[in-house]
Amino acid sequence: MAQHKVIGTETEYGIVVRGDPSFNPAIASSLVVNSYPGARVRLQWSFEEESPGRDARGMGHDAYGMPDPESAVANSVLANGARLYVDHAHPEYSAPEAYDPLEAALYDKAGERVMHRAAVAASASSGRQVSLYKNNSDGKGNSYGAHENYLLSRDTPFTDVIRYATTFMVTRQIFTGSGKVGRENDRPDVDYQITQRADFFEEEVGLETTLKRPIINTRDEPHGDPSRYRRLHVIIGDANLSEVQIFLKVGTTALMLAALEDGALPDPLDLRDPVTACWQVSHDLSMKEPLDLDEGGTATALELQWRYHEWLSKYAEAELDDPVWKQVLDEWERVLTLLEADPMRLADTLDWVAKKRILDGYRERDGLAWTDPKLKALSLQYHDVDPAKGLYQRLAARGSFRRLFTDDQIEEATVEPPTRTRAYFRGRCVSRFPDSLVAANWDSLVFDVGEATLKRVPMMEPLRGDAERVAELIDAAEDAAQLIERLGG
Amino acid sequence: MSDRERAQSRRREESESSEETAKRTESEADLEALDELLDEIDEVLEENAEEFVKNYVQKGGE
Numbered sequence: 145m146a147q148h149k150v151i152g153t154e155t156e157y158g159i160v161v162r163g164d165p166s167f168n169p170a171i172a173s174s175l176v177v178n179s180y181p182g183a184r185v186r187l188q189w190s191f192e193e194e195s196p197g198r199d200a201r202g203m204g205h206d207a208y209g210m211p212d213p214e215s216a217v218a219n220s221v222l223a224n225g226a227r228l229y230v231d232h233a234h235p236e237y238s239a240p241e242a243y244d245p246l247e248a249a250l251y252d253k254a255g256e257r258v259m260h261r262a263a264v265a266a267s268a269s270s271g272r273q274v275s276l277y278k279n280n281s282d283g284k285g286n287s288y289g290a291h292e293n294y295l296l297s298r299d300t301p302f303t304d305v306i307r308y309a310t311t312f313m314v315t316r317q318i319f320t321g322s323g324k325v326g327r328e329n330d331r332p333d334v335d336y337q338i339t340q341r342a343d344f345f346e347e348e349v350g351l352e353t354t355l356k357r358p359i360i361n362t363r364d365e366p367h368g369d370p371s372r373y374r375r376l377h378v379i380i381g382d383a384n385l386s387e388v389q390i391f392l393k394v395g396t397t398a399l400m401l402a403a404l405e406d407g408a409l410p411d412p413l414d415l416r417d418p419v420t421a422c423w424q425v426s427h428d429l430s431m432k433e434p435l436d437l438d439e440g441g442t443a444t445a446l447e448l449q450w451r452y453h454e455w456l457s458k459y460a461e462a463e464l465d466d467p468v469w470k471q472v473l474d475e476w477e478r479v480l481t482l483l484e485a486d487p488m489r490l491a492d493t494l495d496w497v498a499k500k501r502i503l504d505g506y507r508e509r510d511g512l513a514w515t516d517p518k519l520k521a522l523s524l525q526y527h528d529v530d531p532a533k534g535l536y537q538r539l540a541a542r543g544s545f546r547r548l549f550t551d552d553q554i555e556e557a558t559v560e561p562p563t564r565t566r567a568y569f570r571g572r573c574v575s576r577f578p579d580s581l582v583a584a585n586w587d588s589l590v591f592d593v594g595e596a597t598l599k600r601v602p603m604m605e606p607l608r609g610d611a612e613r614v615a616e617l618i619d620a621a622e623d624a625a626q627l628i629e630r631l632g633g
Numbered sequence: 634m635s636d637r638e639r640a641q642s643r644r645r646e647e648s649e650s651s652e653e654t655a656k657r658t659e660s661e662a663d664l665e666a667l668d669e670l671l672d673e674i675d676e677v678l679e680e681n682a683e684e685f686v687k688n689y690v691q692k693g694g695e
Contacts, residue, residue, distance in 0.1 A: 234692075288693060289694055517683040521683075522682075542670075
């Protein structure tokens with residue numbers, strides 16, 4: 145039986161200081177992170193258990209093993225279990241571990257609220273206007289990531305992941321894109337394309353995330369018991385604003401990975417050249433571009449997605465009880481059907497379509513060419529997290545997007561952790577014992593309870609530390625010392 | 634044709650025929666809604682688009 149798919153997303157936000165084109169992005173990002181006024185603890189992120197340089201194919205890579213001193217400058221853990229920090233030149237929100245795709249979408253959305261409040265506070269304290277963008281490209285050849293993480297069993301051979309997941313990742317772009325004007329990175333010229341990220345992918349498989357980006361990233365850093373788990377680190381996705389789209393992206397991918405682990409994908413559907421196909425899919429607004437298959441012949445991204453839909457429908461029906469998977473499959477079917485009939489009918493569901501609808505409207509009304517700066521400005525402004533300025537935020541507020549959550553639910557998710565994963569323990573400890581927490585990591589918390597040594601609580605099981613197991617313990621403990629004592633340490 | 638393909642093609646036909654008549658009024662309503670939307674966006678649009686785009690430069694990340 146497949147490993148339960150714990151899911152987490154991480155997003156680097158674009159940052160701008162108005163009126164100061166030469167601002168230092170690392171300093172501005174630190175200001176944003178350190179200004180966040182919500183419930184959190186600022187602390188050291190412990191690197192001792194992390195190993196981003198370890199390769200799932202069995203190779204080592206020492207150069208990646210060192211802690212990054214820049215990242216230690218501004219780091220905090222929020223009451224919802226998320227991590228808010230500076231990653232190089234961007235503020236980053238890593239959502240808490242979610243139990244299912246709905247929860248993963250909710251906590252991804254909560255990140256936008258967190259970032260907006262941090263930007264408002266940073267603007268107030270600095271006297272400058274700091275703006276944040278949930279996107280992945282500056283349109284000038286620089287990309288920053290929106291990554292997804294899925295828990296896999298250590299028993300799943302990584303060669304199977306490479307073999308069976310590649311075509312899925314390339315073809316899912318038709319519904320994971322957030323839309324971009326033009327091309328980057330010397331790709332073929334286009335007016336508009338489906339994704340922000342496709343132009344930056346250059347390899348099929350690899351360890352890199354900042355150059356020569358691979359479709360399948362091999363980082364082997366489970367953030368849990370390494371003898372039991374893998375964590376698939378997916379870097380080929382766009383940051384999305386549409387709630388339904390985030391749900392669909394992580395839901396279909398989690399379902400595909402579960403089926404992969406259970407041997408329920410009958411065919412790898414190998415593409416002859418996955419990297420070229422990656423750009424082809426993103427550049428093809430007609431949904432009709434034939435992709436060369438390794439065994440000969442061609443298929444479109446849509447046709448390949450229908451194959452996965454068919455297999456995964458059967459798999460879910462036979463193997464999975466949770467109704468959330470039916471919701472994933474129904475939404476997937478709806479989206480594929482409409483992409484086939486007329487993609488523009490998904491302007492209330494997919495970011496790339498909603499954005500294109502606005503740009504087409506401006507082109508028509510004002511007679512603008514695709515190269516007009518106004519269209520590029522609109523395309524960037526779509527992603528502004530400010531509810532007053534961000535075009536997605538305006539569309540959602542006026543009811544032009546299908547929603548999964550109320551504003552109140554998203555607001556609550558900025559302070560309340562998920563209840564069915566270890567994020568519960570982390571988040572509740574931030575709320576209850578902020579002064580005793582001195583360091584944190586995805587799989588441990590370190591407390592100072594006034595004794596000679598610090599107390600480290602390991603959290604190597606992503607599905608333990610949930611409310612059912614620890615809520616009473618945390619609520620009943622008067623202080624961190626008592627909690628540690630009752631935890632048996 | 635597999636069951637699924639038959640179901641898909643049936644679904645497509647149904648949605649096409651049942652929406653044929655409503656299409657015209659719907660698209661007119663759509664246009665009106667889009668005009669309204671563009672007017673609303675005009676109010677909040679970055680004032681100097683060219684400068685805004687020029688100054689939007691990010692360092693690579695990840």
